[in-house]
Amino acid sequence: MGRCCGKCWHSLEYPCRNYVRCRTEGPLCHDDQRCRTLRSERIRYIKEGPNGYRIKVPLASCSIAAGAKEVLNAVKEVVESLGIPSDAVKTVGCTGLCYLDPWLELKAPGMPVALYGNVKPAEVEGILKKYFLENDVSGAYAIGERTGKAKGEGDVPTLSELDVWRLQVRYVSRNCGVVNPESIEDYIAYGGYRGLDRALRMSPEEVIEEVKKSGLRGRGGAGFPTWLKWRICRNQPSKEKYVIVNADEGDPGAFMNRLLAESDPHRVLEGLIIAGYAVGATKGFIFVRAEKPLMAERLQKAVEEARKHGILGKNILGRGFDFDVEVILSAGAFVCGEETALIAAIEGRATPRQRPPYPAVVGLWGKPTVINNVETLAHVATLMAEGWESFAAYGTERSKGTKMFCVTGAVKRTGAYEVPIGTTLRTLVERIAGGVKEGRKLKAVQIGGPSGGCVPAHLLDTPIDYESLRDAGAIMGSGGIVVMDDTACMVDVARYFTSFIVAESCGKCFPCRIGTKILYDTLTRITEGEGTLEDLEILEGVGRVVRDASLCALGGTAPNPVLSTLRHFRDEYLAHIIDKKCPAGVCTKLLKYRINPDKCVGCGTCAKHCPAGAISRDEKSGKYVIDQEKCVKCGTCVTICPVNAVMKEV
Amino acid sequence: MVRVIVNGKEVHVPEGETILTALKKAGDAVPTLCFFGHMYREASCRMCLVELSNGKLVPACAYPVSDGLEVRTDTPRVREARRTVVEFILSIHRIRCWSCPRKGGNCELLKLATAYWVEGIPVCSSCPLYGKDCLVVKGEPCLGPITLAGCGDPCPSNGSPCIGCRGPVTRRDVLEAAAQFYVSNGVELKDVLEVASMFWEGLPNYDALKVSLEEAFKKALGGGTG
């Protein structure tokens, strides 16, 4: 990354204006065929590996949890014995196809790229041998383009033939699973920091204009036009301004930001620097959750690398722009996702403020501050590099571009997928994520986390855009989508989300602090069989007021899960209240528990742990029996039985 | 100066002021609880909510005026919001009106509860008798601590114990504290029930109330279920 030879005059003290372009097209400051060859060979080495050999292993949180480190060790052990150069092994981020974790991607010259899913360390040697020594791709999950030279090529689908890949538009996620996230050189080789380079050649006003033309709206959930937020901040007279990346990602069930930040952190950083330039800030912050440690580490590393190469600091790329970034660890509070609370968290305690004035006018330490989501900034970096038209080519009239969504829950293929806005839920859930598992029925799709709502199965053709989802009773949110099948109880789901909100409420205003607790207590009564029809009126009335009267969006969206499930799944509420039954078999207090005598081994563990002393040993059979009169329906016996002999009956 | 339309009336206020200033100028007050001038204007209590022309509810004490801003102070949504907020406050409020320093007509919560039709505060809150003038302290079975406020207290004001004409307070914790108050002043359950039966016999929840009072008194006397 440094000087290629004595003739090159680039250094940190004298940053070269063409540094970024020089890295891929150069050298530009002097004309030397040998340097040029060296440079292009370096790029080829980065992109294709030594002599065209590549073994990619993912190292993101989800992959590591699935055992990627063990797979990596297995690869390292055998790689040389197979005659493959050891530097062919490259650690990358996550592609978003999390259901394949841990995966391996192999490439040899002349062979198609092959992707192997759910790899166990013991299988590594066999897989590598087959691919590299026998030129055989059978057993792979998918391959790249067919070359005609590999055995079994015809039987393995190409990625472009699979819906899960074909229907995605990987605009910001293009590098995820491709580059080494801990290497700035990789990022630049793949076209990184071109956006910053181009932005610094324009005036800040022109940068804002470019973002305006693209139509980018905040990807954190509110969907506020990014250019407008920047312009308001830019127009403030203060000399001190700040830009902050909201990498807090508090939504349970959403991990798009974590994925982006772990797999392509430089893209996010680039967006932040561009934002700083556009509004006139000299300091940026990355506010990241301590509970996602790898995300924080990779972002911190990206900042350090950027500093080393003059992308951060004084006189960036020789354009007279000073900017530096600090990574701040949040201590874990959902409300920090709210802008004013985030600012307050950096200042001390996270309680939101009444707006107006908005943070762009009065923000961190009273100065104008712009807060953007991780994905928004990744889009900024990409569209600045490729032009606003590349972004606006996708999406709908009112919401342009693509968005990443995490589809989890009862689907076959859980993962993070990027699609154009306006794609229908059905495409995302059934075609890309594969729909629900065999034998189950799709019941609802929950979008937007604790601030969102549940869309029932019959509304699955709703396009995913801000307005359509709002009409259906949900919100786009940050992109977390949880698919529920018939084993999910919608009242339990509403209670689960409300319990989350109750715990995360900051306590500043009455409606959220007290109202959400009333909602939670009412829902608990309903799930325990003590609900009345009046409770439904309480839920709706209190829900309305909490929604309209709360100080910030946490309280303002808190009733959404309750109100949307009441609207679309009222019959389930009525079953709990009138019939005292939980049709999905989830609410422990409404089920009957019986020990299956065929499975019972007579160990007595259940009796030992039964808090009501309702289980006793039948002397004749030696098996254990539950006394239904004494049973308090806690469900402990179900989970504690070592042989799963306790049955739940609706 | 900025033009603001309050309930259809035009007023002019300096730029940078909040809606509250405009409301005061127009003569249409809204209740506030947490607002304290420059010392506290964080819009926490949500009592001062007003409705904008786009349907949003915003706190008058913190929302800045802008030219042509239209606000309404008394729409059904605003009333529902304020009433529910008072209910929320009461649900966590420790009701001990017989010994509260705000007694005798100084209780802001009582004023709000009356204005928004929320029941739950006992007669003691507005009763002018305090300390050794209190009829319960004198040992009489005045039903003030367990009767809903709102009548204007003609009976206790004239030295006669409250007879419960507005109906009972039903919150268990208030009944238990009231029982303590009665017991510590030597008032017996049977005397309380004798007065209570005059107006409350025949009420659908009277039997349940009698049971609650019995349990409360038992607890206060120390031999209760606890």
Next chain:
Amino acid sequence: MSEFNRGREALAQLLKLIPKETTPGALARDVAAKYGRERRYLIRMLQEIQSTYGYLPQEALRVIAKELRIPLTEVLTVATFYHQFRLEKPGEFVIMLCMGTACHLRGNAANYEFLRTYLGIKPGKSTTDDGIFSVEKARCFGCCSLAPVIMVVSRDGSYRKLYGGVTPAKLRRIIAEHRAKLARKR
């Protein structure tokens, strides 16, 4: 319910919960000095203290309050508000169960109850009597494809391991694994 009312419970009750440690406030003094005794770095100071002890000893909180010249209640409002901070000494190993949506739907609610029962953790507490295991709810690790997920960390934070697809049977094995680990260390 106490978990939800942490910030709201009477302060006296809260202080009763904090065990009286003989841990010196010396670390607290150093940490406060390191950040220039500025109030705005309070969260970072608390994070540093917790990374050493695995929780926030009462002694340290008192010293921080004194050094920053703010009331102890103000330090406690921050310490009790954020999910990351613990006021009770945790066990040698902390088992954190992800409470994300996918994990909840796939059984972590049941896993949580199971763990508490299996380890014999008394109501109102989160640590076993022998001080080896603590069971906590964590917000979301973002590994939803492996739901339900738990993470086991050591008290000083030096060890962390994530497990996916957790069932009561798997939990029994994980507990046994970690007991053995501890026995080997000692």
